[in-house]
Amino acid sequence: MSASAQQRFFWCETGWVNGAAVAGVRLEVNAAGTVTQTETGVPPREEDCRLSGVTFPAASNAHSHAFHRILRGRTHAGGTGSFWTWREQMYQAAGALTPELYEQLATAVFAEMVVTGWTSVAEFHYVHHRPDGSAYAQEHAMERALARAAVAAGIRLTLLDTCYLAGGFGAALTEEQLRFGDRDGAAWLARLSSLRAAFAEEFDPAQVSVGAALHSVRGVPEAELELISRELPDDLPLHIHLSEQPAENEACLQATGLTPALLLARHGLVTRRLSAVHATHLTEEDITVLGAAGATVVMCPTTEADLADGIGPAARLRSAGARIALGTDQHAVVDPWLEMRALEHGERLSSGERGRFSPADLQAAASAAGAQAQGRQIPGLAVGNFCDLMSVDPGTLRTAGSDPGQLALCATASDVHTVVVGGRIRARQGSHTDLGDPAALLRAAISTLDAVSRLDAAPATTSKGRPNT
Numbered sequence: 001m002s003a004s005a006q007q008r009f010f011w012c013e014t015g016w017v018n019g020a021a022v023a024g025v026r027l028e029v030n031a032a033g034t035v036t037q038t039e040t041g042v043p044p045r046e047e048d049c050r051l052s053g054v055t056f057p058a059a060s061n062a063h064s065h066a067f068h069r070i071l072r073g074r075t076h077a078g079g080t081g082s083f084w085t086w087r088e089q090m091y092q093a094a095g096a097l098t099p100e101l102y103e104q105l106a107t108a109v110f111a112e113m114v115v116t117g118w119t120s121v122a123e124f125h126y127v128h129h130r131p132d133g134s135a136y137a138q139e140h141a142m143e144r145a146l147a148r149a150a151v152a153a154g155i156r157l158t159l160l161d162t163c164y165l166a167g168g169f170g171a172a173l174t175e176e177q178l179r180f181g182d183r184d185g186a187a188w189l190a191r192l193s194s195l196r197a198a199f200a201e202e203f204d205p206a207q208v209s210v211g212a213a214l215h216s217v218r219g220v221p222e223a224e225l226e227l228i229s230r231e232l233p234d235d236l237p238l239h240i241h242l243s244e245q246p247a248e249n250e251a252c253l254q255a256t257g258l259t260p261a262l263l264l265a266r267h268g269l270v271t272r273r274l275s276a277v278h279a280t281h282l283t284e285e286d287i288t289v290l291g292a293a294g295a296t297v298v299m300c301p302t303t304e305a306d307l308a309d310g311i312g313p314a315a316r317l318r319s320a321g322a323r324i325a326l327g328t329d330q331h332a333v334v335d336p337w338l339e340m341r342a343l344e345h346g347e348r349l350s351s352g353e354r355g356r357f358s359p360a361d362l363q364a365a366a367s368a369a370g371a372q373a374q375g376r377q378i379p380g381l382a383v384g385n386f387c388d389l390m391s392v393d394p395g396t397l398r399t400a401g402s403d404p405g406q407l408a409l410c411a412t413a414s415d416v417h418t419v420v421v422g423g424r425i426r427a428r429q430g431s432h433t434d435l436g437d438p439a440a441l442l443r444a445a446i447s448t449l450d451a452v453s454r455l456d457a458a459p460a461t462t463s464k465g466r467p468n469t
Contacts (some may be wrong), residue, residue, distance in 0.1 A: 033422025060370030063327025291320025
């Protein structure tokens with residue numbers, strides 16, 4: 001049986017069950033890739049696929065912009081690497097994308113996610129059209145490219161089709177943003193409906209599904225928020241960039257008299273299905289409203305550090321009732337273990353206290369909460385979970401001597417030796433079982449995009465402050 005073929009039985013030397021590391025965990029998996037039986041404290045059997053080390057539920061990436069991966073290590077020129085330098089290069093990257101190039105790049109990015117332990121991703125997608133804003137000849141060409149990339153990499157994709165209508169409060173889309181936009185909210189809803197129908201015919205929903213996103217309160221005029229609140233289907237997850245920096249809050253207050261969170265609440269959009277991304281700069285009232293709704297807040301700690309956004313109030317949001325999930329956003333790092341650790345470290349730095357998020361809390365944020373934000377079945381070793389797993393070597397330079405239950409505070413993606421998606425082994429020792437070395441895929445994709453866009457020629461402009469991206 002090949003490594004990527006369906007396996008019916010797994011035996012984990014140590015497995016993460018109910019928030020603790022347990023010895024000798026045996027799983028039975030059905031044809032749909034779901035765990036149907038779990039035993040603990042048992043020896044392996046001859047027919048079992050054996051997973052050494054400590055096996056955890058795989059990670060669920062709750063926020064990604066796949067094309068941003070091309071910017072890693074390129075936005076720090078002159079020792080400043082301001083947001084404006086970063087944004088100009090981001091627009092260059094977006095402007096260079098074609099469906100073919102995006103499929104090549106996204107396949108590489110999704111493969112990188114899989115080998116590091118992410119087995120599902122919420123792709124916050126707004127590169128819909130040609131650079132001049134006109135439609136591609138093939139309907140949903142960009143969206144189909146991302147879906148094909150996900151299928152090739154074996155990652156579960158929730159494509160968050162994004163409504164992006166304005167360049168700011170009272171401002172039209174800029175030339176660089178034209179390919180992101182739709183005529184108005186009604187046109188976006190119609191395109192979203194068409195996309196859902198097309199994907200339902202073409203793809204297994206366990207592999208590829210569609211959700212909705214609003215780029216930001218800056219990117220969607222208030223009149224359109226009212227329409228979308230009325231017309232958006234109730235079964236779709238809804239994501240939005242929210243209060244990533246003070247400038248956005250100030251602009252929203254000036255234009256509407258409300259913070260972004262309270263503006264959404266005014267239109268009935270703060271509900272349990274909402275995932276607020278970043279939520280870095282919130283008032284106490286914002287925290288109360290998001291928590292009372294049971295909304296998810298998607299923290300992207302390595303991105304928020306890279307872009308100097310600040311440290312969001314994760315523990316206070318959780319105490320108020322919000323779920324905390326994790327994402328990689330602009331892919332300065334693609335490593336669920338570093339995101340977990342950065343979440344707790346940010347809390348320690350801002351509060352002066354340790355243990356704000358326990359290892360079990362961090363595992364839940366990286367795994368179950370991200371899946372729930374996608375409207376997906378959660379991964380793990382319990383009956384009813386997707387058999388999406390990541391196995392970690394507890395004896396490496398980083399992990400040797402560690403308590404298996406505390407690996408969230410010391411492991412990295414380099415310690416992940418096996419990744420399972422739906423009962424199929426998709427990665428071993430950093431190599432994708434179908435696609436090989438993701439680094440080679442990334443080098444090829446980035447080289448091709450460089451040739452088209454000259455992304456290697458970084459602009460030198462700098463400034464302070466920044467809007468959402």
